[in-house]
Amino acid sequence: MEAGLGLFLQVILQGLPVTVGATAGGIGLTIVLSFAAGLALLSGSRAVRVVARVYVEGLRGTSEVVQLFWVFFALPLLVGFQIVPIWAGILVLGLNHGAYGAEIVRGAVQSVPRAQIEGAVALSLSPAQRMRRVVLPQAVVEMLPPFNTLFIQLLKSTALLSFVSILDITGITQQRLIPNFGSQDFVIWIVVLVIYLLLSLVITAVMRLLERIGAARLGRGPVARRALSTAGVG
Numbered sequence: 001m002e003a004g005l006g007l008f009l010q011v012i013l014q015g016l017p018v019t020v021g022a023t024a025g026g027i028g029l030t031i032v033l034s035f036a037a038g039l040a041l042l043s044g045s046r047a048v049r050v051v052a053r054v055y056v057e058g059l060r061g062t063s064e065v066v067q068l069f070w071v072f073f074a075l076p077l078l079v080g081f082q083i084v085p086i087w088a089g090i091l092v093l094g095l096n097h098g099a100y101g102a103e104i105v106r107g108a109v110q111s112v113p114r115a116q117i118e119g120a121v122a123l124s125l126s127p128a129q130r131m132r133r134v135v136l137p138q139a140v141v142e143m144l145p146p147f148n149t150l151f152i153q154l155l156k157s158t159a160l161l162s163f164v165s166i167l168d169i170t171g172i173t174q175q176r177l178i179p180n181f182g183s184q185d186f187v188i189w190i191v192v193l194v195i196y197l198l199l200s201l202v203i204t205a206v207m208r209l210l211e212r213i214g215a216a217r218l219g220r221g222p223v224a225r226r227a228l229s230t231a232g233v234g
Contacts, residue, residue, distance in 0.1 A: 008177060008184075008191050015172035016195070022089055022158045022168060023199070027151050029094025030101050034147075037098060038105025039131075052102065059099035065160055068092045072164045089161040097154045104146045108139040141214040148207035152200045159196075169195055 040052035059067070072088045083091075112135050120130040162171030169192055177188050 005187065005191070008181070008188050011176055012169050012173055012188075012191055012195065015167050015169040018086065018161075018166060018171075019155075019158050019168040019199070022086060022093065022161060022166075023151075023155045025090035026093030026097065026154050026158070029090060030097040030150070030154060033094055033098025034101025034105050037102035038109070041102060041106045042109060056099045056102050059096050064092065064096050064157060065163065067096060068160055068163060085161070085164050085166050088164065089158070089166055093154055093157055096157070097150055101147065101150055104143050104150065105139070108142040109135055111142055112138050137214075138218060141211065141218060141220070144207055144211045144214065148204055151203050151207070155199055155203060156196060 037052045037055055040048050041056070043049050043052070068089065071092050072083065072085065075088075076082045116134055116138075117130060120134045125133065158168055159170040161168050162174055165171065165175075167175065173188060173192055178185055181188060
C-alpha cells in the first residue's frame with residue numbers, strides 16, 4: 001500500500017507528546033538525581049559516598065533495556081501493583097541518566113579553583129553557603145555542555161519505551177505505519193530521524209542559551225571578552 005509523506009508525518013506526530021513528555025520528565029528526574037548523587041559522592045561521610053557510588057556504578061554498568069523490563073515487569077511482582085508504562089519509562093530514564101549526570105556534577109564541583117573555596121572560608125561562610133554562593137554558580141556553568149549531550153542521549157533513549165508498548169514516535173511508527181506501509185519504511189524512518197534531530201536541536205538551543213546566561217552572570221559573557229580584548233589580554 002502506498003501513502004504520502006503527509007500521512008506518515010500525521011501519524012508519527014501523534015506520538016510526539018509522549019516523546020516530549022517522557023523526555024521532559026526524564027530530564028527533570030535526571031537533574032535531581034545527578035545533583036543528589038554527585039554531591040553525595042563528595043560527602044564527608046564514607047557511608048554516603050558508598051551508597052552514591054553503588055547507585056552510579058550499578059545503573060551505568062547495567063543495560064538500560066533490562067532496567068526498563070525490570071521496572072515494568074519484575075518490580076510490580078514485588079510491590080503488588082502495575083506501574084503505569086509512561087511513569088516506568090520516565091523512572092528508568094531518570095535513574096539511568098542520573099547516574100551519568102552524577103559524575104558530571106562531581107567533576108564540575110571539583111573543578112572550582114581551591115583558592116576561591118579558601119577565600120569563602122576566610123569570609124566565614126558556612127559549608128552550605130560556600131556551596132550555594134561560590135561553588136555551584138561556577139560549577140553549574142561547567143556542567144551545562146556535558147548535560148546538553150546527556151539530555152540529547154536521554155531523548156534518543158525514549159525510543160526504548162516502545163519495548164513496553166508506549167506509543168512514542170518510535171512506538172507509534174512500529175505499530176501503526178510499518179505493518180501497513182512496510183514497502184516505504186525507508187521514508188518512514190527518515191521522517192522519524194528528522195523529528196529526533198529537530199528535538200535535539202531544541203534541547204541544544206535551550207542549553208546554549210542557559211550557558212550564555214550563566215557565563216554572563218560570572219562575567220564570562222561577550223562584554224567581559226570585549227573588555228579583555230581591549231586590555232590586550234588573549
